[in-house]
Amino acid sequence: AIQLTQSPSPLSASVGDRVTITCRASQDISSSLAWYQVKPGKAPKLLIYDASSLQTGVPSRFSGSGFGTDFTLTITSLQPEDFATYYCQEFNNYPPFTFGPGTKVDVK
Amino acid sequence: EVQLVESGGGLVQPGRSLTLTCKASGFTFGDYTMNWVRQAPGKGLEWVGFIRSQAYGGTTEFAASVEGRFSISRDDSDNIAYLHMNSLKREDTAVYHCASFTMIVGVFDYWGQGTPVTVSS
Numbered sequence: 001a002i003q004l005t006q007s008p009s010p011l012s013a014s015v016g017d018r019v020t021i022t023c024r025a026s027q028d029i030s031s032s033l034a035w036y037q038v039k040p041g042k043a044p045k046l047l048i049y050d051a052s053s054l055q056t057g058v059p060s061r062f063s064g065s066g067f068g069t070d071f072t073l074t075i076t077s078l079q080p081e082d083f084a085t086y087y088c089q090e091f092n093n094y095p096p097f098t099f100g101p102g103t104k105v106d107v108k
Numbered sequence: 109e110v111q112l113v114e115s116g117g118g119l120v121q122p123g124r125s126l127t128l129t130c131k132a133s134g135f136t137f138g139d140y141t142m143n144w145v146r147q148a149p150g151k152g153l154e155w156v157g158f159i160r161s162q163a164y165g166g167t168t169e170f171a172a173s174v175e176g177r178f179s180i181s182r183d184d185s186d187n188i189a190y191l192h193m194n195s196l197k198r199e200d201t202a203v204y205h206c207a208s209f210t211m212i213v214g215v216f217d218y219w220g221q222g223t224p225v226t227v228s229s
Contacts, residue, residue, distance in 0.1 A: 032214065034214075034215050038147075038153070043205065043222070044145075044153070044216070044219045046215065046216060046219075049212060055217065087152060089153075091212075091214025094169075094214055095158070095169040095170075096169075096172070099152055099153040102152045
């Protein structure tokens, strides 16, 4: 199965900061990568699919990029509601589906 | 508005069984693959398994960690997906979410809030 790693973890940041999270796949997954935001007690939320496509309703401060094995999620100006844990997930060759270990964005 | 609501979680002894329910609304449930994803305390997300739509045979796939112990079924007339868990282990303790592929197969675009399962004696 494909392995995903994420960095950094955790990530300490302030409101207004530009935040970048990296996800690396153990093999080429083309653009078959998604990003999710997870908050305690809430339903996880899809942010980005196909590596760079913004899910409907997600603020434009979120963006994704990458292809092959290296991907990034960027938040251009961190808002108070963005403090959460972010997971990447691959869907290139399933099952199984693999999630990254998560990156917790907390208050600096 | 799409909604997925899980229920049926609780405290169960090791070796026992439990069935979780995912009630869907706001989309044509029968057309889509339904998944279960879990998150153990202090851990990340782990895909558990899915059931395809009847158009694709209604077949199921599972993670190796639950293969042979868990099964999934669906009732398209009531818009419900079930996760049947047998021979439960302490390491199955987690919040269990159902999630759908309505946009792209492989992308979990709608999720429920989850139902907690604790396996303990």
